[in-house]
Structure formats: structure tokens, C-alpha cells
Amino acid sequence: MSHADEELDAPAEGLGPARVSAALESCGCFVIRNAMPLETIEAIEGRVLDGYAALDAGHQAGTLSPETERRCHSYGILRPFEDDLPLGDGQPMRMAMEALIRQPLLTDIIRRYLGERVTQLMEACHVRRQGPDQIGRPVPPHQDASVMRMQAGRLLNFWVPLTDGAGHSAPGLEFYPKSLDAIVNCSRRGATGELRQRMYSNFEIDEAAIREAVGDVEPWSPVLNRGDVICLDGWSIHRTGFKPSMSRMRYNFEMRFCRSEDLTPAMPGETRAFPLDRQAA
């Protein structure tokens, strides 16, 4: 079976939350086109480029803390909800990201899909980069619910590109348009050697388990431009959409939400979450 693009991919204009929520129920994913104001996306993108330049400079100079080296540099992550990253006008990047998600269409999708009491998973709201020639960097097939230790309940991820041509000339996101409602078993191999180099190796789902979970559903790697957003359920199996022919770096940000009652406790030292209705600080 192949996915029906037109049912899972639509412009924001004229789109209602019911259609997106229904697609999430039936396929675990939906792509909304032109949902984000380009001015804000460009402001975030500019700051993100500066942020990575500073991160790379710190790496070269050996001045990053071990924590920043591991969590940020090696995984290609910036953390606007934990670190101060002001945009050109002084507004913290996290506030600009929250404002994008608080637009009526996305807020209504959150409410419809997750209900009234929703929590933003703070440490899973961050900026990411993925480029060619980064040995071990592409994220293998996994479920967010598994990474986030959410045994029960739905999770919703908004994956927002800051680069045009993600999925074509730069890495995108590849996912199986198939609704699942549980964590798929992944053999928690001891991460050694080559596997240890790979991100998320503990959560990687192998091909046989993917086939068992999704049957003959083929993966989909839509081409995305700035302004677009992927809505992805937390049980959806996905990975970095990467092909050797890709030549450009991709930047994106991710914002994840769950039902407040499903939230599992934070690990020691982790700032886990805050309610969606919190006033942005």
C-alpha cells in the first residue's frame, strides 16, 4: 500500500483541526503547508545559524562543558527552552516558537487530539541540524513515545523545517503513515562499536519489527519548505530522511506535547515539562 498524499498533505488555508486529527487517528501523521509566517521562521533560522556557529567554535576551542558537548554538539541540538537564545529583536527564541504553536489551527489540533489538559515536554522541544557527511548522525527508525518513556497515552510532535528542500536536497523526516497505539519492541542492544556511534541506538527498531508493526505500508519522506509543519503522533515510526545525494544542511525545530495525566516522572536532573497554558516566561 502507498499513502494517499492528498489525504495527508494540505495547505493551512481552509484546513480545519478535525481533518488533521482524523488523519492522526488513522495514519499517525499529517503535513500542513504554509502554516508558519516566514518572517518568524527566518528570524529563528538566523539565530539558529549563529547558535550553531558558536557551538562549533566552542567545540573547536574545547571550551564546551561535557554536557553541552554530548547533548548539543554531538547530537546537533540547540536548546532554546533551557538556554538563552534571544532573536534580533531581543525576544527569546522559545517565545517565538511558542507563538507559532499557539496559532489557532495548531492549538485546536492539540486540543482535539490530546484533550484539554496538555503538557509541553520541554526537553523534547529543541532545534536540530542534520547534514550530509555526518557519520553516525542520521536518526534511525524509532518512536518518540519510546524515547520519551511514555508507556501510555498520546504524544504529538510538530516538526518544523527552517530550511527549504528538506527531504530533497537536505535531510528530511521519513515516517510510516500507519496508526499505532503501543511501543514496538526494540532490542536494547549494548551500544558498542559502530552502533555506539549512532544516535538513538537504544531505541532503534529493526526492519523485521517495522514490518510486523506497519505491514506493507511504505515510508513517506515529504519534501518540505520553510512554513510547512509535520504533525506526528508519538507512536509513529520515523527516522531522518537521508539520501547520499543530499548536499545541504537542514535545520528544524521540534515541539512535543502530551496529555498531562500521561506524563511520566522526570529523570534526575531533567526539567521535564510544563502545562501548555503556562504564560510564556
Ligand SMILES: O=C(O)CCC(=O)C(=O)O
Ligand atoms: O530530524 C531528524 O532527522 C530526526 C528527528 C527525529 O527523529 C525526531 O524528531 O524524533
